[in-house]
Amino acid sequence: MRIILLGPAGSGKGTQADLIMETFGFPKISTGDLLRQAVQQGTELGKKVSEVMKVGNLVEDEIVLKLVEERIQLPDCRQGYVLDGFPRNLNQALLLEKMVKESQEIVFEIEATEEEILKRLAGRRVCLQCQAVYNINNDNNKTDNSYRCNNCGSKLVIREDDKPEVIRERYKIYIRNIKPLIDYYAGKGVLFQIDGQKPVEEVFRAIKSIIEKKLSNYSVSSGRR
Numbered sequence: 627m628r629i630i631l632l633g634p635a636g637s638g639k640g641t642q643a644d645l646i647m648e649t650f651g652f653p654k655i656s657t658g659d660l661l662r663q664a665v666q667q668g669t670e671l672g673k674k675v676s677e678v679m680k681v682g683n684l685v686e687d688e689i690v691l692k693l694v695e696e697r698i699q700l701p702d703c704r705q706g707y708v709l710d711g712f713p714r715n716l717n718q719a720l721l722l723e724k725m726v727k728e729s730q731e732i733v734f735e736i737e738a739t740e741e742e743i744l745k746r747l748a749g750r751r752v753c754l755q756c757q758a759v760y761n762i763n764n765d766n767n768k769t770d771n772s773y774r775c776n777n778c779g780s781k782l783v784i785r786e787d788d789k790p791e792v793i794r795e796r797y798k799i800y801i802r803n804i805k806p807l808i809d810y811y812a813g814k815g816v817l818f819q820i821d822g823q824k825p826v827e828e829v830f831r832a833i834k835s836i837i838e839k840k841l842s843n844y845s846v847s848s849g850r851r
């Protein structure tokens with residue numbers, strides 16, 4: 627089973643992907659992680675990625691697709707996997723379609739407004755030393771008033787990526803690219819729209835029940851054959 631999570635940065639789709647992984651055992655495949663890994667490993671592809679990212683451009687669809695293809699061929703993906711942050715546009719979706727063989731697919735669009743995203747991301751702080759991420763909006767956040775890291779005591783900073791103007795611009799680009807993708811998956815009858823502004827547990831409950839339903843349909847139909 628292929629599960630695709632769509633949603634703007636800050637919609638909480640990474641968290642939902644983690645919960646799906648914990649509950650169903652499907653590995654989470656984040657294209658952000660794949661790109662970072664490729665850069666770290668310094669492969670031919672990684673060097674290309676690093677050049678593109680340095681000037682702030684998006685990595686070409688073909689490169690991202692290649693990384694995803696290598697990843698989903700690993701044995702842990704046989705039962706299913708969760709794609710987090712991919713596909714990002716219609717072209718990537720069509721390329722993915724050509725590449726994969728499994729027919730079972732669920733697409734979740736996790737919706738959140740620009741204002742909600744701004745509110746969430748503007749409170750994000752990262753530790754320069756150990757990369758721990760905090761959110762000052764969060765009641766459970768572990769930072770003290772001086773915003774220092776709980777793990778190592780280093781200063782917490784706002785990432786360049788989390789500045790309001792950057793958040794707004796990224797959201798605009800997301801909406802522009804996602805529209806045709808949403809129409810495409812809706813047309814295939816695999817799209818489920820989820821209200822991402824609800825609490826994390828509630829969002830996951832909605833997602834979980836849809837996956838469970840699909841899984842039970844699948845085992846019934848394959849059992850009959």
Ligand SMILES: [Zn+2]
Nearest residue numbers: 753756775778
């Ligand atoms: Zn730290």
